[in-house]
Amino acid sequence: MNRTVLMAALAGLALLSTIANSLYTAVSDDASREAAVIIFVVTASGLSLFGIGTAFRGLVAGGVANLVFSRKTAIK
Secondary structure (H helix, E strand, O other): OOHHHHHHHHHHHHHHHHHHHHHHHHHOOHHHHHHHHHHHHHHHHOOOEOOEOHHHHHHHHHHHHHHHHHHHHHHO
């Protein structure tokens, strides 16, 4: 096994707890849970459409989801 691959695998394993803690913190708030999950899924997809990167698309998708879900709860 190549040392570069081994180091990348170890770095990925070291970051798992950080990612898990960040995701837990993001979804702990009931009001914005859905928007946080949508941001995470869109950004983690790695799919770039029309030259627009996933980070920007994740922010836009999360903002739209937050608006939709906040209006849905305000109507109730």
